[in-house]
Amino acid sequence: MAFLTEQSHIVNGIVPLADAFSGTVNSDIVNCEGYHNVRFIYYKGVGVTGTSTLTCVPCDDASASNVGTAVNFRYTNISSTDVAPAIANAATIGTTAGSNGMTIIDVDCDELAASGYSYCYLACVELVDSPVLGGVLIELYNPRVSSEASGTVLT
Numbered sequence: 001m002a003f004l005t006e007q008s009h010i011v012n013g014i015v016p017l018a019d020a021f022s023g024t025v026n027s028d029i030v031n032c033e034g035y036h037n038v039r040f041i042y043y044k045g046v047g048v049t050g051t052s053t054l055t056c057v058p059c060d061d062a063s064a065s066n067v068g069t070a071v072n073f074r075y076t077n078i079s080s081t082d083v084a085p086a087i088a089n090a091a092t093i094g095t096t097a098g099s100n101g102m103t104i105i106d107v108d109c110d111e112l113a114a115s116g117y118s119y120c121y122l123a124c125v126e127l128v129d130s131p132v133l134g135g136v137l138i139e140l141y142n143p144r145v146s147s148e149a150s151g152t153v154l155t
Helices: 109-114
Strands: 008-017 024-026 035-047 051-059 073-078 088-090 092-094 101-108 119-128 132-143
Touching: 008 035, 008 119, 035 051, 035 109, 035 119, 051 101, 101 109, 119 132
Parallel strands: none
Antiparallel strands: 008 132, 024 119, 035 101, 035 132, 051 092, 051 119, 073 088, 073 101
């Protein structure tokens, strides 16, 4: 049986803060070369009217010295528990106002590589200026080589 830590790599993309998405905030940049998929989980706790635009930005290295145009992704919004959410495709989306919600964005790293990039990050641009307690969790998953086969831990 494989454990989650053997199947994916979790990164704290934006540390949870009281006004996490004030202005323009970018998540950490992740290297997608070792994985087929990357998932950005934009989560919020308390927030009344604050909203953001979310875009997955491709880049060629960890310092984003060369960025490309927005990457297409699949996404869903989760605002209540135990309800199957609708899934849609987009390159940029706007979040909804209110407390206690998540937007989950899945990116195909193979499509990212086909466009000439192997790194990416989530750009969060504030639309409505109102504090939102939240953060971004990044999960690189579906490894190209399993840790069991290589005998090493994925990093």
